[in-house]
Amino acid sequence: MSWFLALFAPVFGTLVSGIDRVVRARMQRRLGPPLMQPFYDMFKLLDKRPMMVHKLHIVLGVMHFMALWASIALFMFGGHLLYIIFTHLLSVIFLILAGYSVRSPYSHLGANRELLALFAYEPILILMAVGFYLTCGSFEVSVITSNSPAIVSMPLMFIALLILLPLKLKKSPFDAPEAHQELCGGVEIEYSGFFYEVIYVSKMTEIIFVYALVFLFAGQNILLGIILVTGSFFLVNAVDNATGRIRIDHLVKKVYATAFVLALLALGWISYV
Amino acid sequence: MKKIETNSENLKDDISAFYDYKIWHYITVNGVDLGDKMEIQYLFKKYGNKEEVVCYFLTMDYEKEIPSIVSIIPSAYLGEGEVVDMFGVKIKEIPKGLLLEEDSCQAPLRKAQ
Amino acid sequence: MKKTINIPYGSQHIALLEPVRFQFETQNEKIVGVKADIGYVHRGIEKACTSTFEYKQIPSVVARVCGLCAITHSLTYVMAVEQIIDVNVSEKAKYLRMLMVELDRIHSHMLCLSHTAENAGYEALFMQIMADREIIMDIQEAISGNRVQFDFVCIGGVNRDITDEIVKFIIKSLNELQPKIEDIFDMFENNWSLSLKYKGIGAITKENASIYNALGPLARAAGLETDVRAESDYYPYEKIGYKMILEQTGDIYGRNRVRLREILSSIDMIKNILCDIPEGNIIEKVKGKPNGESVARLEAPRGEIFYYLKGVKQAMLDRVRTKTPTFSGIPAMVEIFKGQEYGDVPAILASFDPCMSCTAK
Amino acid sequence: MYLFTILVGLPIVLAVGLWWIPFRFLQAFMFVFSFFVSLCSALLFLSPSTFSFSLGSFFSTAVIVIDTLLILYFLKEGLGLKDKRVWILALIQLGLFSLVESSIGSNYGRADFIIDELSTFMFTVINIVGSLIVVYAVWYIDKESISENRKRFFLCVLILFLSVMNLIVATNSLMLFFLLFELTTLASYLLIGFRKNEISIHNALKALWMNQIGGVFILIAVILGIFYKTAPYFDGLMENGSMLVVVSLIAMAGLVKGAQIPFDSWLLGAMVAPSPVSAILHSATMVKLAPFVILKLAPAYEHTIVGQSIMVFGSFVFVIAGLYGLSRDNFKEILGYSTISLLGLMIAMATIVGNEHKDILYIIIFFHAISKALLFLLAGILEKNHNVKNISDMDGLLHKAPLSTSMIMIGFATITLPPFGLFFGKLFSIELVASNMRSDPTYLFLLAALAVGSAILILLYFKVASLLFSKNAKDEAYCSEKPFTCEMISPYIFTLLLMCSAFLIVFGGIEIPLIYILGSLLLIFVIPFWLKIDPFKNVDRVKEYHCGEQGHFGVAQWSFSFTNGIEKTILLTGIVAFIAIALGGLL
Incomplete structure (x- = not known):
């Protein structure tokens, strides 16, 4: 089962993305693309002539995907949550360096914003891991998923994670790092053809990573997990459809003012109340 | 349209004596080819008032250079630039190339050509 | 040692629908320098008007300057020509022209608002406004027969009359539109993310607005009282309940408010127009050839449109000069950009409602 | 014990010896030296044993003499370079020091040096990292356009500093700690001001007076300790739990050495020094005194x-x-x-x-x-x-x-x-x-x-x-x-x-x-x-996307x-x- 989940995480991610597009379109009174559209996009990208700016850029992009996939695999095999978060950090750093490696102002600005976004969400992920440790007594995902639902003891932490969701999924209001009107996609702008496919798939994989974190809050209760994931999925889409993009400096401030404080409160709650 | 004549020497003095950004809305600079000469018009309108459009104008030879009024009306560079491009006249400190590229037809609105 | 980033914004950029180039010089994301370059789509319409087309054909030619202000371009030209060749347009034609101009204003403002929302990253609002805008498009189609390029105005009057069914249809549609506009108004006013994106962003003072000759909603949002509708007697705007709409903030939020309030006031005006359209011919016969100079101004959705004509007793005019609102607005826009964050640029730019095909006509 | 002697002695021997070694062989010598001290420290670290020893009375007199000379040197520098803060602090130190020396008991029966696990760990850090930096420093200083004697002087100070560091992490006596603390301050001062231009001297003086404050903290701690009848030794402090203020004063001296806010500006100023100095003093070893002192005193608070x-x-x-x-x-x-x-x-x-x-x-x-x-x-x-x-x-x-x-x-x-x-x-x-x-x-x-x-x-x-x-x-x-x-x-x-x-x-x-x-x-x-x-040999290349515009677009x-x-x-x-x-x- 773990093998299956880890191996096909990109495919599931793509499927979720397809659902996401349909749901978002319906929320906007549009028909939207067919469910399988992300797959069609992927095949289309495969068909294109490969073009690149330079080698390092491509290699870093591919490593971004590999590291991300590795972090998902660690997750699915029930690894140490902190290592998972830091492997994920490694993958994001690869992407940022890839963005920096080309001399394009959009790519640079995108990477800068990605870095600031990282600065905003990384501490909260760490605090969240500590929260799991305090409720379940271990950092191991396998232990956390065999425990009772963590959401009961730290609802505030779950809200903090909900605030991070749009940030990680690049949705309004926290999609400044790849704001297409300003940066034309930010770090991913210089990829094309097959190489963009890699970045595209890693975006899909990111979806799985994020919702896996949501699922973690349900512990051993799979039904609750599904409810949480579905609920947060619709919530994220609803928020995406009800907000505009806020600027990167606002993003950092707001995330610290809300999610970070909530995470701290949650930890304080678990430890001292 | 109320037309007031001026000439290239007095242009800047006249305009600066006349123009007050709080009262006058600067419309644009216009050029008219008279066949052998150019007429350059500077058009203004009073804010919140139903009076006529005021037009300062001067006539000039094609090859002569006239001063720019950008120092008085900062936004005039666009109108002047357009006249420079379209009629191929010379205005001090206003470069060519606002609308036309180097390889396109130069001074398209001039009649002599 | 270089500390600034040069960001090209245009000529082909996702957030720009039309070719114009801005080049921003930024420190971090703060803009310290702007260069604007226009003229990517110069089509020589002024030349065509004086070399290819006769003056009677020109209303349709100048309508092609811009898709959104089609009615205002041809109408301003027509007003200028009518001055030279001395045609008296009937009151009914004037009312119909006003009707069309105000409808045009609504749909243009809605387009601008939707782009401002889209460029602020608010996709859903963009979709919503665009969908609501269809109502106006339908009304325009009912009146003129076309959705975009109307060719409704001609020298001496208008081309099509309006029937009672159409009047009923318009009133019904407008009643449908009004609550929707109020919803959108509420969204622009109260949405949390939009208030971060709009309030205090891209502001210009009244002083600067008049120094740099801002016009249209851009100037009115800064409190500068400039509106051709109040500065001319040609159309009976006072009679149909025209009020000048002013805001004091001068930022994107102010501009949006000006647009939204103008939409609401235009809806009221249209209802008034429909109530008291006088009887009469819609078109007068036109004779003679233009001789002399004339100017005409009209308040397009984006601001003042200005036409200068010179005729020399020939069917072909000697000179047609078009001054479009965006063209005059550029100095003020460049001024506003300085000191803003690059992240706000698309929204600021969209809030100017720039029309590049007008600018480089 | 022998290993410790090597760690302290070898740098001193080499510091004396390097004046006679031809410059081009110096790096090889340093490399061998580095190998030896690294080995010694690693051996010390891997063989866990605690031992202690004391110095004779001759040494304690020498300590007083060196201390006085050092403070007088600071006083002279402060007066000579007209830095008010330096000479005032030097005067304060002189006063406090004489107060301490007049009131301190002669024999507390405690060891002057205790080498425990923490010390041996610090030896490894100091010697492995420090000596390798010295190897590098030979190349670096050779690239500077200064006289050869100055170059040798530079290396000499660096190596002697290693010896001082080895001593300071092993010391148990607070008075010795004060002396060695001031010696590291001196090394810092000499090396930051090494280039002798205006900004170096300014920053060196800043580092000097800020670190002198640390010295003052230690002296006050000792005086208070004597007042509360506590032996001015680290292990003495640990035994008597009521001496929190003494402990906290020494911890504060450590924090000053560690350039914690508001004393951060001296470390920043120290960045004008040659790179090996920044590496050895201001990031790898000397500033580590701060966590070292805190960890050493941790049981007390x-x-x-x-x-x-x-x-x-x-x-x-x-x-x-x-x-x-x-x-x-x-x-x-x-x-x-x-x-x-x-x-x-x-x-x-x-x-x-x-x-x-x-x-x-x-x-x-x-x-x-x-x-x-x-x-x-x-x-x-x-x-x-x-x-x-x-x-x-x-x-x-x-x-x-x-x-x-x-x-x-x-x-x-x-x-x-x-x-x-x-x-x-x-x-x-x-x-x-x-x-x-x-x-x-x-x-x-x-x-x-x-x-x-x-x-x-x-x-x-x-x-x-x-x-x-x-x-x-x-x-x-x-x-x-x-x-x-x-x-x-x-x-x-x-x-x-x-x-x-x-x-x-x-x-x-x-x-x-x-x-x-x-x-x-x-x-x-x-x-x-x-x-x-x-x-990707056969993949086509494209240029970056610049909105279809040509020209240079800088990034920053x-x-x-x-x-x-x-x-x-x-x-x-x-x-x-x-x-x-x-x-x-x-x-």
Whole structure:
């Protein structure tokens, strides 16, 4: 089962993305693309002539995907949550360096914003891991998923994670790092053809990573997990459809003012109340 | 349209004596080819008032250079630039190339050509 | 040692629908320098008007300057020509022209608002406004027969009359539109993310607005009282309940408010127009050839449109000069950009409602 | 004991000897020396035994004489260079010192030196890192355009400093500690002012007077100790729990040495010194006195308000110094601030690790020393070989100097990313704090600081990397950089140590599943190999997207800065923290 989940995480991610597009379109009174559209996009990208700016850029992009996939695999095999978060950090750093490696102002600005976004969400992920440790007594995902639902003891932490969701999924209001009107996609702008496919798939994989974190809050209760994931999925889409993009400096401030404080409160709650 | 004549020497003095950004809305600079000469018009309108459009104008030879009024009306560079491009006249400190590229037809609105 | 980033914004950029180039010089994301370059789509319409087309054909030619202000371009030209060749347009034609101009204003403002929302990253609002805008498009189609390029105005009057069914249809549609506009108004006013994106962003003072000759909603949002509708007697705007709409903030939020309030006031005006359209011919016969100079101004959705004509007793005019609102607005826009964050640029730019095909006509 | 004698004696012998060794052989000599001392210290560390010894009465007289001379020298420098703060502080020190000497008892029957696990650990850091930096320093100082005697003097001070450091971490007597503390201050002063231009002298004086304050703290501590009838020895302090104020004063002296806010400006000023100095004194060894002292005294203030306030203060500095670093452009200053920041972390951790988890702090100190030494050495190489000092000049450095740049990136990665030493240090700290969360509410503060501070360091380092990596589409080939030159020896060794840091930790007895280490190592090191085999030979190249416009579009670093008001607040907070620590001691 773990093998299956880890191996096909990109495919599931793509499927979720397809659902996401349909749901978002319906929320906007549009028909939207067919469910399988992300797959069609992927095949289309495969068909294109490969073009690149330079080698390092491509290699870093591919490593971004590999590291991300590795972090998902660690997750699915029930690894140490902190290592998972830091492997994920490694993958994001690869992407940022890839963005920096080309001399394009959009790519640079995108990477800068990605870095600031990282600065905003990384501490909260760490605090969240500590929260799991305090409720379940271990950092191991396998232990956390065999425990009772963590959401009961730290609802505030779950809200903090909900605030991070749009940030990680690049949705309004926290999609400044790849704001297409300003940066034309930010770090991913210089990829094309097959190489963009890699970045595209890693975006899909990111979806799985994020919702896996949501699922973690349900512990051993799979039904609750599904409810949480579905609920947060619709919530994220609803928020995406009800907000505009806020600027990167606002993003950092707001995330610290809300999610970070909530995470701290949650930890304080678990430890001292 | 109320037309007031001026000439290239007095242009800047006249305009600066006349123009007050709080009262006058600067419309644009216009050029008219008279066949052998150019007429350059500077058009203004009073804010919140139903009076006529005021037009300062001067006539000039094609090859002569006239001063720019950008120092008085900062936004005039666009109108002047357009006249420079379209009629191929010379205005001090206003470069060519606002609308036309180097390889396109130069001074398209001039009649002599 | 270089500390600034040069960001090209245009000529082909996702957030720009039309070719114009801005080049921003930024420190971090703060803009310290702007260069604007226009003229990517110069089509020589002024030349065509004086070399290819006769003056009677020109209303349709100048309508092609811009898709959104089609009615205002041809109408301003027509007003200028009518001055030279001395045609008296009937009151009914004037009312119909006003009707069309105000409808045009609504749909243009809605387009601008939707782009401002889209460029602020608010996709859903963009979709919503665009969908609501269809109502106006339908009304325009009912009146003129076309959705975009109307060719409704001609020298001496208008081309099509309006029937009672159409009047009923318009009133019904407008009643449908009004609550929707109020919803959108509420969204622009109260949405949390939009208030971060709009309030205090891209502001210009009244002083600067008049120094740099801002016009249209851009100037009115800064409190500068400039509106051709109040500065001319040609159309009976006072009679149909025209009020000048002013805001004091001068930022994107102010501009949006000006647009939204103008939409609401235009809806009221249209209802008034429909109530008291006088009887009469819609078109007068036109004779003679233009001789002399004339100017005409009209308040397009984006601001003042200005036409200068010179005729020399020939069917072909000697000179047609078009001054479009965006063209005059550029100095003020460049001024506003300085000191803003690059992240706000698309929204600021969209809030100017720039029309590049007008600018480089 | 013999090994300790070697560690102290060998540098002195070499310092005397190097005046006769021809300059071109010097590096080889240094290398052999470095090998020896590293070996000795490693042997000491690996053979855990505690032993102590005292000096004879002759030595105690000598100590008094040297101390007096030292203070008089400071007085002379202060008067000569007309720096009011220096000579006033020197006078205060002189007064306090004579007060101490007149009232101190002659014999407390305690050992002057105690070599325990902590000391031997510090030996390893000082000797392995320090001596390798000295090897590098020979190359560096050779590139300066100064007389050969000055060069020798420079190396002499560096080596003697190693000896002093070896002594200070072993000393038990507070009076000896004071002397050695002042000697490190002297070394710092001499080396910062080494270039003798206006700014160096100014910054050297600043470092001098700030560190003198540390000396004053120690003297006051000793006086108070005598007043409370406590022996002025570290183990004496530990025995008598009521002496909190004495302990906190010495801890404050340590914090001054560790350049914690508000004393951060001296370390920043120290960045005008030659790079090896910054590496050895101001990041790898001397400033480590701060966590060392805190850890040494930790049992005395466990679960007291002093310990808590030091911890909170340390975590505060961890975050704030990182933020300060964001606003800097000079590469060495950025490294300096990140050093201050990480020292804050070490200080905070030192108060809570206790006896069982000392190894976490060891990991942080050791690998921080190596990482920072590496980065400073590379800063020196960039300065001398590529003429780059500011990060905004680093445009496309990966292309011009691939080897140095990759090592810089490894240096950055080791501090922030898995699977390297300092990263594991932080990870274990998080785990430790998490497991003790429930015991003390202030731990929440430390945890938040750990989370945010790490993120800030990531921001800081990878912001620097932004220009390093940027490369035009058209230049594909990398310039080659001579791989085997004498300046590269020490950086190579450091890099090697860092790359196997995770294995060293595993070897040291801490369990980390190998899959994590190997997996992330693979992810990182596949990149250079992949680039080498050139998999994309036949792929078409495109230029970057510039909206269809031609021309040059420059990119630049991001910079952040505090407003003045906030800087003042932070300074005030630092002062308040110091007062709080002292007050906490008093109460």
